[in-house]
Amino acid sequence: MSSHENVDILVVGSGEAGKYLAWTMAGEGHRVAVVERALIGGSCPNIACLPSKNIIHSAKVRWFATRAAEFGVELESAATDMKAVQARKRAMVDGLRQLHLDRYQASGAELIMGDARFVGEKTVDVELVGGGTRRISGERMFLNLGTRAIVPDVPGLMAARPMTHVELLDLDRLPEHLIVIGGGYVGLELAQAMCRFGARVTVIEHGSQLAGYEDPDVGAAILELFRDEGMTVHLGAEVRRVEGTSGDRVRVSTAGGDGEGIVEGTHLLVAAGRTPNTDDLGLELAGVELNEKGYIAVDERLATTAANVWAMGDCAGSPQFTHAAFDDFRVVHDNLTGGDSTTRDRLLAYCMYTDPELARVGLNETGARRRGIPYRLLTMPMAAVLRTRTLSEPRGFMKMVIAADSDDILGFTVFGAEASEPMAAVQTAMVAGLSYRDLRHAIFTHPTMAEGLTFLLRNRPTAPSH
Structure with missing residues (x-):
């Protein structure tokens, strides 16, 4: 030494x-x-x-x-x-x-x-x-x-030599049938990509919806998207046993609300957290x-x-x-260097790069309810944004969570084409402390996705119905 x-x-x-x-x-x-x-x-x-x-x-x-x-x-x-x-x-x-x-x-x-x-x-x-x-x-x-990446302690899973995102992103050969364990951001992004390349894809998620941290309507919209593109999705399914070897043949045994099941494929991706x-x-x-x-x-x-x-x-x-x-x-x-910064109350944004994208900043409905915060909603389908018509991509929606007792913006969620664009505009407004009424005065360029905010903000906020 x-x-x-x-x-x-x-x-x-x-x-x-x-x-x-x-x-x-x-x-x-x-x-x-x-x-x-x-x-x-x-x-x-x-x-x-x-x-x-x-x-x-x-x-x-x-x-x-x-x-x-x-x-x-x-x-x-x-x-x-x-x-x-x-x-x-x-x-x-x-x-x-x-x-x-x-x-x-x-x-x-x-x-x-x-x-x-x-x-x-x-x-x-x-x-x-x-x-x-x-x-x-x-x-x-x-x-x-x-x-x-975590590989859960499931009988036969480690022996099957499953891929994490690292190995999947280095594949030189398209899987015939990819089985994805996990319905979070990583699993969903890569599942859709492999499907669009031409692989058969099955997603197994133990929770009741895809993208479990998001609102139920978001999970339902992603599920509809995946099924429309030909993917098979099993929700509420717990992986009990894995047999075989990823890259050759794998057999995944599941149990859940629909009873026991078997999924057979050629490749296995584990996207179950970190x-x-x-x-x-x-x-x-x-x-x-x-x-x-x-x-x-x-x-x-x-x-x-x-x-x-x-x-x-x-x-x-x-x-x-x-x-x-x-x-x-x-x-x-x-x-x-002499400043006084903290991580407390910082406003972080999220973006999942499925197509269409999912973007969110601040609280969603689920988070507001969990914290006991009363709120109102502004909602609008993405088809009302004229930019989506030029792209032939009308799928999705945007919604803004607004405080019940003020005009403060608590959060904003977009599931739609180029969702990160209007999300960034709302995030900037939230950092500046602007209310949703203040944001109404912005003149957004036509035809952009951000222009959708012009029409969303013209609506009257409504109390949520659950």
């Missing part, structure tokens, strides 16, 4: 929050070291957000090709070439990795590839990818450890405590139980979105 090294800023993990903190602090003159196990830039540019959206867009292009006659275009073939799909994705990932390496070089932050394990307060031993070990301490330490990468790192030697779910315990400024140690992103229990991790960076950096 080489001599004990000391730096001003030591970051473990090069995900969204970690890399921006490193680049920014190095640019401000600090000596910065970042330890990364494998994925330069974290999961988002390598195996998660951006690769998945790349694959999803390829699937959408193929879907358009199958509908070409509807748009007045004649095509002889709309066959899927998964090798070409993957080549496009891998070229993007290679470019993003190089972009990250260039940013490290330009910032002056040192990127160290290896596995870090704590040996004391703010001190790690790093087993280098190329061999050897370095011991490094930081005056201030930042943990950006991320999460990984768990933090906090085990077997020696965090206890650094005085860093975990909560009951294994996430790093932090306060509203993301400080851990150890002095001068912060945690950011998924491992700190933050919402598992890249934009939330970036905001974690903002909160931490602001406080390091």
Whole structure:
């Protein structure tokens, strides 16, 4: 082992929050070291957000090709070439990795590839990818450890060698019949993409609806979409046993409200949640405590139980979105440079990249009822937005949750084409503290999706009926 090294800023993990903190602090003159196990830039540019959206867009292009006659275009073939799909994705990932390496070089932050394990307060031993070990301490330490996919403890499931999103996003061959365990964001996005490429797809969800955190009408709309596109969906179905091997033949036994059942397919994707990468790192030697779910315990400024140690992103229990991790960076950096930022009451938006998209900011009806908050509703079908007519994409709806005793906007949900566009407009209004009546004065460009807000906001809010 080489001599004990000391730096001003030591970051473990090069995900969204970690890399921006490193680049920014190095640019401000600090000596910065970042330890990364494998994925330069974290999961988002390598195996998660951006690769998945790349694959999803390829699937959408193929879907358009199958509908070409509807748009007045004649095509002889709309066959899927998964090798070409993957080549496009891998070229993007290679470019993003190089972009990250260039940013490290330009910032002056040192990127160290290896596995870090704590040996004391703010001190790690790093087993280098190329061999050897370095011991490094930081005056201030930042943990950006991320999460990984969970494979539930179901008899035969692990032995079946199921795919997570990581393996599915690297497939060079289209599955004949893909079975998806899990009806959350990841499972739904990838299920639809594989279906649109031409695979037969079955989704198994243990809950009573798809997208369980969303309102029932949203879950019902997604279910209708999936069934219209030819997918089979089993709700309220618990996976009891798995037999076979993913990539060859798999047999999934289920039980639920409809009794026992068997689903047979060729490939198996598990999209059943995530768990933090906090085990077997020696965090206890650094005085860093975990909560009951294994996430790093932090306060509203993301400080851990150890002095001068912060945690950011998924491992700190933050919402598992890249934009939330970036905001974690903002909160931490602001406080390091004399500010006073917290994670308390921050307004986060969500977007699921099915087609059409699902976008939400603030409370939905389910959240308002859970908190006992009285509310009113503004609702409108997406078919009333003229932009959807130009795209031949009228499916879906938008709805705004408004306080019962004021005109405050509590939340906004859109299920429809380009849903993230009007969602961003409402999010901006909510950040500015505008009421729904104030937003009425905005003149939205015609014909855009955001223009739908013009007509939604002309309506009179009504009390919900349950």
